[in-house]
Amino acid sequence: MIHESAYVEDAKIGDGTNIWHFVHVRKGARIGKNCNIGKGVYIDTNVEIGDNCKIQNFATVYQGVKIGNDVLVGPHVCFTNDMYPRASLWDDERLVKTVIMDGATVGANSTIVAGVNIGKFAMIGAGAVVTKNVPKYGLVFGNPAQLRGFVCECGVKLNVKSKSEEGVVLECPQCGKEITIDLNVYEGIGE
Numbered sequence: 001m002i003h004e005s006a007y008v009e010d011a012k013i014g015d016g017t018n019i020w021h022f023v024h025v026r027k028g029a030r031i032g033k034n035c036n037i038g039k040g041v042y043i044d045t046n047v048e049i050g051d052n053c054k055i056q057n058f059a060t061v062y063q064g065v066k067i068g069n070d071v072l073v074g075p076h077v078c079f080t081n082d083m084y085p086r087a088s089l090w091d092d093e094r095l096v097k098t099v100i101m102d103g104a105t106v107g108a109n110s111t112i113v114a115g116v117n118i119g120k121f122a123m124i125g126a127g128a129v130v131t132k133n134v135p136k137y138g139l140v141f142g143n144p145a146q147l148r149g150f151v152c153e154c155g156v157k158l159n160v161k162s163k164s165e166e167g168v169v170l171e172c173p174q175c176g177k178e179i180t181i182d183l184n185v186y187e188g189i190g191e
Contacts, residue, residue: 011043014051032069044081050102064097064114071100074108074126081114101136103153123151135185137170147188152177 002008006023014033019025021039029043032051037043040058047061050069055061057075064081067073082094096114100106104118107126118124122134125141125148134140137150139157150158150170158170158179168186170179 026063038075056108064095065100066097067100068102068104068120070103072105073100074106074110076109077106077112078110079112079114083114104134105155107141121151121153123155135181135188137179137181138185149189150179150181150186152179 002019003021005021006019008019008025009027011025011027011029011031013031014035016034017031017037019037023037023041025031025043026045028046031037031049032053034051035049035053037055038057041055042060044061044063046063048066049055050067050071052069053067053071055073059073059075059077060079062079062081065079079098081096083096098112098114098116100118101120103121106112106124107128109126110124110128110130112130116130116133118134119136119138121136122138124130124134124145128141128145129143130140130145138147139149139151140147152158152172152175154172154175156172156174158172161169161171161178165183167180167183170181
């Protein structure tokens, strides 16, 4: 379904995807199956969005962004793509790529600075300014965003079950799933 007020250029849209009011999808963009693209979203040239994603109202997804499957992008999220922006200077050589891995959540009003990679099932807190990579299952928030813990695939913050030189075993208090995180990554909490 593409709402009559949406403007979709020559883009590939997967089956079962809904594109709502006043959305603009630019030429060369690829949106997977069963996605929901909310009101006023802007999807730039050649952006890639996987299957089962939810891009909420007024998010801006600029050229150079690749979003995996099952990703939630909250309302008013802004992805950037130029490390040294100037109104009078732009060409494709200035483009810096950003990757959001499967299952990640990017909270409302977050800004994701160009070149950042967000790991699988990571969670970005509302209003965060993400200036560096986020590890898989990482929970970050603040300005600049800092690693504050880890979350389960179900979204609940994980608790430490055990620690060793090989890593830290984290356990979900809700679903019981266990996830092992590299000790060096775990020790980055709160820096």
